[in-house]
Amino acid sequence: MNYQGKMTISSHKELTKDVFEMVVEGDAAKYIKEPGQFVNIKITDDMTPYLRRPMSICDYDEHSIKMIYKVVGEGTKLMSKKQVGDQMDFLTGLGHGFIDYEAKEAIVIGGGLGVPPMYNLVKKLKEEGVKVSAVFGFGKESDMFYIKEFEALCPVYVATMDGSYGVKGTVIDAIKENNLSFDKYYACGPVPMLNALVKAYPDNGYLSFEARMGCGFGACMGCSMKVKGASYKRVCVEGPVFKSEEVIVNG
Amino acid sequence: MNYQGKMTISSHKELTKDVFEMVVEGDAAKYIKEPGQFVNIKITDDMTPYLRRPMSICDYDEHSIKMIYKVVGEGTKLMSKKQVGDQMDFLTGLGHGFIDYEAKEAIVIGGGLGVPPMYNLVKKLKEEGVKVSAVFGFGKESDMFYIKEFEALCPVYVATMDGSYGVKGTVIDAIKENNLSFDKYYACGPVPMLNALVKAYPDNGYLSFEARMGCGFGACMGCSMKVKGASYKRVCVEGPVFKSEEVIVNG
Amino acid sequence: MAKLHVTLPGLDMKNPVIPASGTFGFGYEFTKFYDINVLGSIATKGTTFTERYGNPLPRIAEGPAGMLNAIGLQNPGVHAVVNEEFDKLSHVFNGKVLANMGGHSLEEYIETAKVLSQSDIVGALELNISCPNVKEGGMQFGTDPELAAKVTREVKKVSSKPVYVKLSPNVTDIVAIAKAVEAAGADGISMVNTLLGMRFDIKTGAPIIKNKTGGYSGPAIFPVALRMVYQVSQAVNIPVIGMGGISSGKDAIEMMIAGASAVEVGCANLVDPYACPKIIEEMESILDEMGIEDVNDIVGKSHQF
């Protein structure tokens, strides 16, 4: 039942400016059930930063978790200074991830820091015999990361807002320009991207949402999202992955 | 003018239960002018504990400072966990210490954690040709520390409250039972001990006081003490050492 | 081993530690972490008569040594709470709960209290007149002694269980409000709720919390909470449940020394799901170290000074 524990950093490197890959090892990894779940990390032992920081899981096995994160504030800055051998306190196996692997042709869609959780998902989909392509959106070429790692698994299409790499525009532009066909899609990224996707493709999608979280395990109601067919759902328990059919655009 | 700087721990060991000796190295040491001054330490880089922690100087040279401290609360507990190589931020050369070394026969008197600052003082007094003895008070034998180090410099007389070592009672009992004669005394220890000394020996004494401090360098008035002949003096700037003649007992 | 058992109106508790309302849901999220029967009681999520979705997101921000929230009393309404949430809870918790309740209006408080107080699992009601995060009702009842007394009196009339009134710290004179609710019949006082605070995104200039202001809680508010508990517990003759920033057994003991007869632990549960059991254990070991045999002996120990 317990899914809390100290994890020890076994690898930590900068992928591109301010974006880091971190691997941690420890028993709490074994509570992760599926791609798209997240962990919630107490970065320091003191009172500041006070709250845990939620992070998606890029890849995992029984004993380790790989995350990719961007330094955006105080917490991630402190995290970036951690060294191999340092420990942090983790809550693991949080939330409901991507569990529907029944598709013929699927695309996974990641925007910025929404790219990492697609990694383990692509692996799972391929294991289940699904034909997968990946569509990623970044601001500009120098923001890109992890493309080679994905290319080793599946075809990758990129859109950049400034056109410095791949298609100029959004992931939707990349899907259209590359004439990608799919019967299911899986997406993670900024809310405007998710909203645009639901508008363009209202059916057969799974979208992973973010929210500022108080707890990450359902106790505080800090992350409630209005969805169709229920009064609300918690991003941290019922989510972070929601069906495109239940998402209320700009809800 | 600047007397603030990072110091690096070069040695750290437990002398007796909860009492530690720490040596730190760094440039800020060179601002120390005399025994009885103190340093003010920011133990962590974060906001808790918020304030610096004042500590007496047991011994020092141009590049290093030795302190002896007891774990009594959160700050000293965190300090006790620091390791050789760790850094802390120091304000050094604070306060006015013991500067009068003109005596024939002097005794230095230390109660508990008031013992350490006497170490460098004894050295100074001996350099100036003063005949020195030391009188130390502890709760019980197992609380004692640093006796051998002092015995290498001068005769040492001990009082313990429970009589488990030396004279049973206070430092004053030890002075009396050992018939110590002196024309000047120098003391540091808990306020009740200092008050008792001033009552017993109103003249020719120098006593080092403690106070909860906001800053340690004269800005906040957190440490003001009522003294004779002035409206008040700050323990951190005009003190911590006061003349017995100016101390108001139970002031 | 120190005795931790405490008895307050409606709450006979094996120890004085109660998770605070809004930080523990209706309890069962925590059964994933530990057996919640170790707790003295549970203050359940603020319940209103009708269902509430609460405020728009973001609802959470952070401060030094604390957090801000503007949940806005999201809850499924009193009937769903009693029929569904309390039912689920009664399968995993065999103690009595302190049922926290909010309201838009005097009428809503009264109707909610009627329903809640009839539930078997409810030991007492906790009347929240201090929620800073709802537009109408909420804190305004808690900042005016007369309104505070009025809602207390009306709720007392309809409640078959003891009523604790939960006070806001955002007031000039908390003692006046405490005395007013005592005079109106309150069986106990819970204090404090959150301090009203704000944070801004320096890039956009916008308040981080969509509702603009939020309630600040956590260690940062501990000295303020201690002061208020000290003041109020000396001024009234009903027990005070103290809260605000408690995150260790030492904190809980300090709060009881200030005058609290029991404590609630709020956002510490969110950061460390094991906060409450750890606090209970630590209290016991500190009391043992101090040679204190009964936790009741430290309640209000500071008042003699």
Added chain:
Amino acid sequence: MAKLHVTLPGLDMKNPVIPASGTFGFGYEFTKFYDINVLGSIATKGTTFTERYGNPLPRIAEGPAGMLNAIGLQNPGVHAVVNEEFDKLSHVFNGKVLANMGGHSLEEYIETAKVLSQSDIVGALELNISCPNVKEGGMQFGTDPELAAKVTREVKKVSSKPVYVKLSPNVTDIVAIAKAVEAAGADGISMVNTLLGMRFDIKTGAPIIKNKTGGYSGPAIFPVALRMVYQVSQAVNIPVIGMGGISSGKDAIEMMIAGASAVEVGCANLVDPYACPKIIEEMESILDEMGIEDVNDIVGKSHQF
């Protein structure tokens, strides 16, 4: 490079950073650390008409991310301040100071203001009606809009310099008090003073601060201070000097976004004597990064939301 120059009534400052009263003495202790001419101004230690020793020791305690103090306005009296302290300060500081003043009674405020406002080095007065650490006067003037207006009006009558009124956060409705002092002629508002708090020694049970309660300041109070500055700066037409927990350039910018036209930095100076110059430098570099040319452009930027 971003322009940091700001102009407030009586204070033409090269930057908006002012060390807060009581945390900077009369300035010269800090000349041991840096050239204090880098500062916008200095809010000098609270001055009363007659000399005050202040409260008994201990005067200092700690809280999470903050400290408590109960100095009790220790100062050598207004004549000694003007003749000795300001004289010494004028040799090392060539700006104008914000002369903070306290009082037991209306009369003491008036007499003190007369003397202080005649000193050349004084740019403006800062009328402290919010000190929680003195028995009479002090905070009581700051918790009642009528009393607050009265003392403001009387001090304005005798002062030849602009008057800033320093408000207490320990109130239900700080906007009402701000409006009252504005109507009474205040030229500006300084806010906030400390939050009333307590800590206890768990071994003895005694309050750590001899005076029992103390004023809580530092990062812990930052979200509360931001909220109050936001509320007040929208409700009045005079400038607000914002303070409470500022310890970085980012904090100072957030406070100005909330609505402050300048900031004071209090107990951060005690922990890091270089706090103010560091804050000034950091403000400049953050504004540059954000592409903001004039710090005045961020004042009250949050009000549009």
